Amino acid sequence: MQRRPENQAVKAIQPLSVLPVFFDLHGKTVLVAGEGEGLEWKKELLTAAGATLRDAGVDGPFDPRSFEGVSLALGDFDCDAGANAFYNAAKGAGVPCNVIDKPAFCDFQFGSIVNRSPVVVSISTAGASPILGQAIRQRIETLLPSGIADWAAAAKTLRGELARRIPDKSARRAVWERFARAAFFRPAEEAGPLLMMSDPMKDTDSGKVTLVGAGPGDAELLTLKALRALQSADVILFDDLVSDEVLDLARREAKRLLVGKRGGRASCRQEDINNTMLKLAQQGRRVVRLKSGDPMIFGRAGEEIAFLEKAGIPVDIVPGITTALAAAAQFGVSLTHRDCAQGVKFITAHSRRGILPDLDWRACADPATTLIVYMGAKTAPELAARLIDEGLDPATPVGVAQGVARADGRAWTTCLSALLTDEIERDLPVMIGIGEVFRQARTGAMAAPAEIAA
Incomplete structure (x- = not known):
């Protein structure tokens, strides 16, 4: 047995405001007294934990004999006199006591609880801020799958x-x-x-790939399932448009590979991305392919799924909030407002060759349909010209959003004819919305055109 050198200090535990313990109440009796909503909730909690409740009434009188055979005492009183009488009687009987919202009459506190029983997580702020405890509980709730x-x-x-x-x-x-x-x-x-399993030492962890939608940028727009995928990943292949705040939520030990593709910039070949995912999954890694927005909207997810499944690699898909929907929320418009839009159409204005693709422009120019254009900053003038040529009113309202749901994002409204001459900066990803619904866009969420040009 190794001995610690005499000159080596014992590492001390940092001081604790309270000691977290977990009390098995099955078959135990809890005395409850008083009245109030808080008491009713705590009674439900105690019953769920297996306790038998003994009701001592509202006003007492309370004396130590009332606490015979009792393991805990819980009270809820408006006045300190009632709380004091109940607490002193419990103390005289040697029974731990809690009077709701009166710390001076408490031997213990109830923490905020995350219930995945038999997994139970409790959070205490030692009475400093119950609301903070609830906020911490909410954060932990997102980390623990129900299963x-x-x-x-x-x-x-x-x-x-x-x-x-x-x-x-x-x-x-x-x-x-x-x-x-x-x-x-x-x-x-x-x-x-x-x-x-028959061979418990055999490592059955097989590799898999999960396509995860990172949303437009704001980490709070991630789904819980996306968050859990990020926090269980071994390797993350992420796009250039994925925000740092989303990446910050990933498992710290996960290896991160930038595989972004941006128009006019050096990019990873899709074939290389596919082969990298395959190689990592075959090594037994949990691979997350993290894509901006939703992976199934202009994200080449179909090619990746087909390639991996052909090689026998399981693929899961976690949807994300696509940029169009986040932009609609920013503008405060319904893309399918029943008074002016009976449909919505998503298109890309950037083909493999970097030019406007050959689409059914007559269908795109339908005034009863909201047209959502991804990757349209470079080709916006040509796009507008094609739509006008097909009969769409040059005065049709347009919403332009750059860096949707990001701190440095910008958004403004204009009209279709203005796109013929306006140059849209390409430093941030751009979404263009065309249709009557943008006439109702709220101005509070937008910067003026002069501010955009500045």
Whole structure:
């Protein structure tokens, strides 16, 4: 056994404001007294935890004999006199007590709870700020998939059997570590089979690729599923347009590869991206292909899915908020307002050769359809000319948004004829919306054209 050198200080635990403990209340009695909404909620909580409730009424009287056979006491009183009487009686009986919203009469506090029972997470601010505790709880809620409860239940059920099958502690620990990793990204029904497979030391973690929509830029627009994919990834291949704040949410240990493609700039070939994903997945890695907006809208996702599935690699898809919908929210318009737009059409104004693609421009010029144009900054003048040639009114309202849902984003309204001569800067990704719905755009979300040119 190794001894610590005498001159080596013992690492101290930082001071704790409270000690987090978890009390098994099954078969225990809790005395409750008083009245109020807070008490009713706490009674539900205690019952859910397996406690038997004994109601001591609203006004007492309370004395230590009332607390015989009681494990905890909970009260809710408007006045300090009632709280004091209840607390002192509990204290005299040696029963821990909590009086709701009266810290002076509390031996313990209830924390904010994340319930994935048998996984239970509790957060305490030691009474400093319950609202802050709730905010922390909400953040943790986003990190824990609902299926984690099933994984924990399987672990509890099979723990003894696994110990009998694998007596070696280090080997058993390796199985549990693999089990814990899988709990965050694999279906709940795989929990039991993963623990009880015939060869527990065989690494069954097969590689996979998940196409994830990063949204337009604001990290708060990510879906919970996208966040969990980022936090369980081994490698992330991300586009040039993915914001830093989205990448900051990814697992710290994940390797990050920039594979962006931007018009007029050096870009990764799609074939190289496909082969990189394939190679990593074949190595057993969890690969996230992170795309700006939604992966299924002008993101070449179809090519990637077909390539990977042909090679036998499983592919999951996590949708994201596409730029058009985020821009519509910024402008405050409904793309399918029933008074002026019976449909919406998404097109790209940038072909493989970098020019305006050959589309059915007559269909695009339908005044009853909102036209959404991706990648149209360079070809906007030609786009406008084609639409006008096909009969669309030159005065048709237009919304232009650059860097949608980003701190440095800009947005403004104009008309179709103005696109013939206006030059749109290409330092940020551009979305152009054409149609009567943009006549109703709210001005508070937009910068004036003069500000854009400045």
